Amino acid sequence: QKRTFVPAVVVGTGYGSAVTALRLGEAGITTTMLELGQLWNKPGKDGKIFCSTLNPDSRSMWFSRRTKAPLDTFLWLDVVNRDIGTPYAGVLDRIDFPNMGVYVGRGVGGGSLVNGGMAPTPKRAYFEKMLPRVDADQMYRRYFPLANKMLGVNTIDPRYLEQTPVYRYARVSRRHAHQAGFKTTVIPNVYDFRYLQREERNQVPRSALAGEVIYGNNHGKQSLDKTYLADAVGTGKVTIQTLTRVTAIRQDKTGYVLTLEKIDASGKVLRRSELGCEHLFLGAGSVGTTELLLRARETDALPNLSAAIGTGWGSNGNVMTSRANHLWDPTGFLQSTIPTLAIDNWNDPIHPAFAEIAPLPIGIETWASLYLAITASPERGRFSYNPSTDRAELHWGATQSNPSIATARALFDRINRAIGTTYRHDLFGGNREFAADFCYHPLGGCVLGKATDDYGRVRGYRNLYVTDGSLIPGSIGVNPFVTITALAERNIARVLATDLRT
Numbered sequence: 001q002k003r004t005f006v007p008a009v010v011v012g013t014g015y016g017s018a019v020t021a022l023r024l025g026e027a028g029i030t031t032t033m034l035e036l037g038q039l040w041n042k043p044g045k046d047g048k049i050f051c052s053t054l055n056p057d058s059r060s061m062w063f064s065r066r067t068k069a070p071l072d073t074f075l076w077l078d079v080v081n082r083d084i085g086t087p088y089a090g091v092l093d094r095i096d097f098p099n100m101g102v103y104v105g106r107g108v109g110g111g112s113l114v115n116g117g118m119a120p121t122p123k124r125a126y127f128e129k130m131l132p133r134v135d136a137d138q139m140y141r142r143y144f145p146l147a148n149k150m151l152g153v154n155t156i157d158p159r160y161l162e163q164t165p166v167y168r169y170a171r172v173s174r175r176h177a178h179q180a181g182f183k184t185t186v187i188p189n190v191y192d193f194r195y196l197q198r199e200e201r202n203q204v205p206r207s208a209l210a211g212e213v214i215y216g217n218n219h220g221k222q223s224l225d226k227t228y229l230a231d232a233v234g235t236g237k238v239t240i241q242t243l244t245r246v247t248a249i250r251q252d253k254t255g256y257v258l259t260l261e262k263i264d265a266s267g268k269v270l271r272r273s274e275l276g277c278e279h280l281f282l283g284a285g286s287v288g289t290t291e292l293l294l295r296a297r298e299t300d301a302l303p304n305l306s307a308a309i310g311t312g313w314g315s316n317g318n319v320m321t322s323r324a325n326h327l328w329d330p331t332g333f334l335q336s337t338i339p340t341l342a343i344d345n346w347n348d349p350i351h352p353a354f355a356e357i358a359p360l361p362i363g364i365e366t367w368a369s370l371y372l373a374i375t376a377s378p379e380r381g382r383f384s385y386n387p388s389t390d391r392a393e394l395h396w397g398a399t400q401s402n403p404s405i406a407t408a409r410a411l412f413d414r415i416n417r418a419i420g421t422t423y424r425h426d427l428f429g430g431n432r433e434f435a436a437d438f439c440y441h442p443l444g445g446c447v448l449g450k451a452t453d454d455y456g457r458v459r460g461y462r463n464l465y466v467t468d469g470s471l472i473p474g475s476i477g478v479n480p481f482v483t484i485t486a487l488a489e490r491n492i493a494r495v496l497a498t499d500l501r502t
């Protein structure tokens, strides 16, 4: 079998990968990026690249016949999820494990294609607690500001926030939080808020105001393909192979050998091949990277990998809930899909929570306040390798979500008491008030300082690195991509200065 060789390979095109590829390219190192999903740049029959949450089609989901949106039902009706026809290489994937569904983005840009763009920097004290061996001074002085600048983080004009109907839902929830004695905060975002204002004035095509988010945004959002990845390709040293799955990694005399599977958008395997490299950077996301390394360890391809691989996984304490407002508190029928406010109760000694005020952008008045809370759950899951399926399986017990639910309940019970409201029971299936059996923020599996050294170098092997969310030990207290980006910047700076000196 003919095998090509490149100096550096980066697996995945999410945050960790995009940072790494740009810095490798700038250093003059020829780099190949391998991405399972598509390059999202060709409009479909409707002239749009992505479909909206209100009218999803096959572009929405990664090889599924039906959408798997986080809300199951509305008014107990099965109106949220839709049949979407033939399975296709769509942009959002939900990886279902027992008791936990993990949402991830598929395509050039990884999670940046599907996420809500919220870009908070973690509280320093909690960052230091979770990653005690990382120099926080350096992170907060240098790498967090760098990540914010590179990602195009901006904040909403406060005057606009106060008067626009598209954030009425946020203002209503903020008022309720304040009445219950909680603090709120504005969350920065990579969605261009000036673009949003022009959307509202009908000066530009709508995206945040057209129900676009988890299946991609056609406009407004500075996803990685428009920032880091564009710059990386612009160095002339970085190329991206799409619809390419890395299935195995092994070592030989020249370095690492990857087994690749090239598919088409219908999932048909077009060919299998091998690619050799000297330096290998894994940025396939928390589940993807952990699976690749676990498989390599358990099949004896890389037998010296640490026992810590597959451990320290968490959902960032994600839990969703919704409150039913009084009729005199409408939340608005036109809602921006891009959240901009959060309830910040992180300093609570018993029940720390950071709860984003989320939209319910279905085009009608719902009187619902929706939240995605991030809680400081101590629970961690672990992965094992199943040889019969060749997949990594997450072990997460149903009761492991209870601490997150208890924290969210403490917060929202207090708001409900203060306002005289109740929870909605019609949204998450089974009449549940809370949903903590899925997450948007998978973190850990190859934890920094455990499965790797303090800079993401995988223990037991030279020139093998982890660069994504799997480095973060299960919880970071806020939405994670700014942290993943800043940490990747810090790690690649060190690796370039020491391991890759040219």
Ligand code: FAD
Pocket (backbone or CB within 6 Å): 011, 012, 013, 014, 015, 016, 017, 034, 035, 036, 037, 103, 104, 105, 106, 107, 108, 109, 110, 111, 112, 114, 115, 116, 117, 118, 119, 120, 214, 244, 245, 246, 247, 283, 284, 285, 286, 288, 289, 440, 441, 442, 467, 468, 469, 470, 478, 479, 480, 481, 482, 484
């Ligand atoms: P990812 O971004 O997950 O990228 C990994 C890439 O690797 C993917 O493109 C994947 O297709 C590819 N890959 C995986 N396996 C393979 C393989 N075997 N071969 C080749 N390629 C592979 N975070 C925030 O901070 N703010 C938010 O507002 C926010 N909202 C979110 C909303 C949704 C719906 C989702 C799903 C996530 C959200 N997140 C948010 C989380 C955020 O997007 C992730 O934390 C982030 O994308 C993780 O970055 P990463 O570098 O670890 O990997």
